[in-house]
Amino acid sequence: MQHFWDRPLSWGTAGIFVASAIGVLGFVIFFVTYAIYFERKFIGWMQYRQGPNRTGPLGLLQSVADVAKLLFKEDTIPKKADRGLFILAPVLAFVPSFAVLAFIPYTLELQFADLNVGFLYYIALSGITTIAIVVAGWASNNKYSLLGGMRSAAQMISYEVPLVMSVVGVVMMTGSLNLREIVIAQSGYFWEWNFLPQILGFVIFLIAAVSELNRTPFDLPEAESELVAGYHVEYSGFRFAFFMLTEYIYVYAIACLTTILFLGGWNPPIPQLDFVPGILWFFLKFSVIVFFLFWIRATFPRLRVDQLMGMAWKVLLPLAILNIFLTAIGIELMG
C-alpha cells in the first residue's frame, strides 16, 4: 500500500483505503462471532455439557442472536457517571484493537502496512486500550468498576514487561523487528521455527499473552465472583458489545502474533508441502493457538492478585532476562 502514500490523495485511493479497512472489519467480526461460538462449544464439551445448540443448526446462530440482543438493549448511563468519558471509553478501547490488525503479514504478499518495528506497534497500541479500561472503570463511578480498572492497569503494565522481553530472543535471532523478516528467517523444516530454539521465550510469551488478554486464569479485572463484572459492570447494550469485541479482537491479534513470532507464520512444516497455499498454514496454526486459549480457560482456576503480581515480577521477568542471556550465548557459540 506504500505506493498510494506518495501520490496525491484522490477519491479513488481514499476509496481503496476505506474499502480494505471495511473488509478487515467484516472478516474480524466474522471471526469474533464464531470464536465466541466455538469457545462456548469447546468449554461445554470439556465440562461435559452441550453448549449452545438451539438457535439455528447446531446453535450456529447463537452469537448472532446475542449480538442482536445487545444492539436492541436499552443503553443505560448511570446518573453519577462522568458522562463524556463513559461514552468515550468503549470507543477508545476498540479503535487501537482494530488498528493493531494493520501490521499482520498473513502471507508474503498479503499485508497492509510493512512496518520495520512490527512487534512494538502491537505493544504500543494495546497500551491505549489499557487506558480505556481504566477510564471506563473510573467513569462508571462504581466501586467494583474502579477496582477492576485498577487491577487491569496494574496487570497490563506488569505483564507487558515479560511479554516484550520474551520476544527479544526472537528479535536477536532474526536481527530485525520486522514481522515479515521474522517469518522469512524461520523458513525450512518445523524445527527451525522459533518455538523450539526459543522454547523458554515461547512459554513466557504465552503466559504473558494470556494475561494481557485478561482471560482466565488471569481474568482478575473482570473476576465475576469477586467484582460482579469488573470494569464494565455499568455498561450495557452496544457499549458493552464494544468491550467484548475489543477483547476478542485482541485474541485474534495475539494468535496471529504467536503464529508469526514462534510458529513460522505462513511456512509449511516441511518444505515439501509447499503446494498448499501459505494462508492456509497461517490460519491452521492460528486456529491451534485460539483453541489453546480456550483450553486454558476451561481448565485453570483463577489466580489471586498477589500471586498474579509475584508471577510477573519474580518468575517471568527473571526467566525472560535469562532467556536473553542464553540466546546471546547461543548466538555467540554457534555463530
Next chain:
Amino acid sequence: MLNFNVEFTGEFVAFFLLSVCAIVGAVMAINFTKVVHTALSIAFTFIAIAGLYVLLEAEFIAFVQVLLYVGAITILMIFGIMMTKHDGEGQEQTRPLLETLSAIGCICLFGILFYGIRNANFPAESAPFTEDNTREIGMQLFTQYAIPFELVSVLLTVAFVGAVALAKREEEPQ
C-alpha cells in the same frame, strides 16, 4: 513569506490532521478542570506527536513514545489521580487583566515563532538516510554512544533502587 504552495498528497493530509490533533489535545489539557480529563488529553497529544514521528519515518521513536508516554506514564498518572480524592476541583476565579496580558504575550510568541520558522533555511540532510533506521539506532547506541547509554542505565538503576528504598521505609514504623 506567506506563500504556502502545498500539494495535497496523502502525507500532507495526514500531517495536517495530526498537527490539529496535537494542538487540540494541548489546548484541552489546559482548559479541562477535572484532572483525569487533563491526563487523557495529554495522552491524546502524545499519540498525535507519535503520528508525526511516523510521518517522518522514525517508526521506532514513534512507537516507543506511545509505549512509554501513553502506555506507562499516562496510566501511572491516572492511577495516582484515582487513588487520591479531589473534592476541591472547580472553576477558578477569572482575572481579566492577567488573561488579556497573557493573550497578548501568546500572540507575540506566535508571531516570533511564525516569522522564525518561515524564514528558517534548512540545510540539506547531513547524515545519509537509511531505510532500516531501527537497526541504525541500535548500532549507534552500542558503538559510538555506548558510554552515555550505560550512564543512563546506571541512573535508572539508581532511581529504581531509590524508589524501592522509599517504599520500604514507610512500612517500618508499625
